[in-house]
Amino acid sequence: MPIVNVVLLEGRTQAQKDDMYKEVTDALCRTLECRPDQVRIMVQDFANADFAVAGKSVEAILAERAARTG
Amino acid sequence: MPIVNVVLLEGRTQAQKDDMYKEVTDALCRTLECRPDQVRIMVQDFANADFAVAGKSVEAILAERAARTG
Amino acid sequence: MPIVNVVLLEGRTQAQKDDMYKEVTDALCRTLECRPDQVRIMVQDFANADFAVAGKSVEAILAERAARTG
Amino acid sequence: MPIVNVVLLEGRTQAQKDDMYKEVTDALCRTLECRPDQVRIMVQDFANADFAVAGKSVEAILAERAARTG
Amino acid sequence: MPIVNVVLLEGRTQAQKDDMYKEVTDALCRTLECRPDQVRIMVQDFANADFAVAGKSVEAILAERAARTG
Amino acid sequence: MPIVNVVLLEGRTQAQKDDMYKEVTDALCRTLECRPDQVRIMVQDFANADFAVAGKSVEAILAERAARTG
Incomplete structure (x- = not known):
């Protein structure tokens, strides 16, 4: 323990994830x-x-946002 | 909140999911x-x-079901 | 399936939860x-x-909010 | 019930998973x-x-382990 | 790993849980x-x-079941 | 997002949790x-x-540990 589950929207780079593991x-x-x-x-x-x-x-x-800002 | 996690078996269309988001x-x-x-x-x-x-x-x-009903 | 996990902040009544089970x-x-x-x-x-x-x-x-609005 | 979620690192074969379902x-x-x-x-x-x-x-x-044992 | 989450309805004894930990x-x-x-x-x-x-x-x-079987 | 679930063994103080929320x-x-x-x-x-x-x-x-170190 602790066991941490991090829900993200797709798109982070592996480098960002690796930094996150260390800092968290x-x-x-x-x-x-x-x-x-x-x-x-x-x-x-x-x-x-x-x-x-x-x-x-x-x-x-x-x-929708993209369509509005065309 | 609320934060809702919906576990499904693969196979629903995106349209079904989008309807589900709205109605739920x-x-x-x-x-x-x-x-x-x-x-x-x-x-x-x-x-x-x-x-x-x-x-x-x-x-x-x-x-197995498919094999039985062949 | 589906298996649905609903995370809430404490405080809903059982009647609210029972209505939610039915409607969801x-x-x-x-x-x-x-x-x-x-x-x-x-x-x-x-x-x-x-x-x-x-x-x-x-x-x-x-x-904090309560302290501000005293 | 029970509803069991098994978190694994990728790599088990389907045969291993199928055995696990039965035995667990x-x-x-x-x-x-x-x-x-x-x-x-x-x-x-x-x-x-x-x-x-x-x-x-x-x-x-x-x-790192692979690099050390190169 | 594996990390296993077992969702149960309340009511099992600690002895049952302890046996389950060992056997699972x-x-x-x-x-x-x-x-x-x-x-x-x-x-x-x-x-x-x-x-x-x-x-x-x-x-x-x-x-409801209890009411039916009175 | 991110939505983070932290599984802990009971026993941390609220002050520890509050520090953790900020730093994480x-x-x-x-x-x-x-x-x-x-x-x-x-x-x-x-x-x-x-x-x-x-x-x-x-x-x-x-x-068991307590019994051993009695």
Whole structure:
């Protein structure tokens, strides 16, 4: 423990994820008094079409935005 | 909030998912007194081979059914 | 399937949850072509102190808001 | 119920997963007094790059190990 | 890994859970070629009122059943 | 997004959790180019009896350790 599940929208680079693993692990160890080797982090990337806010997929929201700003 | 995770077997169309986002968001707002912009829904599609019922993958169950009804 | 996990902040009544189970199940069946008996919904209530937005627990956010509006 | 989510690192064969479904279902039924048809198991395969231990992705850990044992 | 989340309806004894931890861990190790110390299992107990099947909470389903069989 | 679920063993103070929310949110924003208001973190505390490593609950592991060091 801690076991951390990070839900993201697709699109981050592996370098960003690798930085995140390091910094989030450090933050958890500083604040929760745990050792780095006790920390597991998993990333779940969701496609824009599989994540919805206010009843609309992010894919649809972005498409509408693009259409408006043409 | 609410944050909703919907686990499905693979195969729904995007149109079905988009309808689901709208109708489930409306249902949540009607019953839980929340605003649409507070609702997040994520869909996790599982392959038939990665989901099991009664100790058998859905893939195996469907294959057996197909073999029986040949 | 579908298996639905609904994360909420504590505080909804059981009547609200029971209405939500019915209406969300109907919405899923209408849009995803599944039967009611295939739908499972679980509710996870989180205490305000165990849920954070923008780095602050909802508990702290509400306390600040109450202090401001005294 | 029970509904079981099994997080794995990518790489198991389907045969291994199918054996696991059977044996874990049997284990659950033996110990929790439930019927096989009440048991659902889902497998989430994570890429080595999407799972981190001690602040480093499994991908990076394996690469370093390979480099050391070159 | 594996990291296993077991969702249950409230009511199992600790002895049942302890047996389950042992037998499920053994089943995972036999079928997925992993070591016991790599296996983590967490149990989430849901109240009957927080879990619904076919649009009705288990609590309501059991109450109706009790009323019918008086 | 990101939506972060942190599974912990029971026992952290609220002050530790509040520090964790702040520092993990900052770490995510630094590395994933997101805004604090986009970050949601939820903490799931597990009782020692509901979390097992290597087939044994943490509760049992700690009891054995205490008995050995009497």
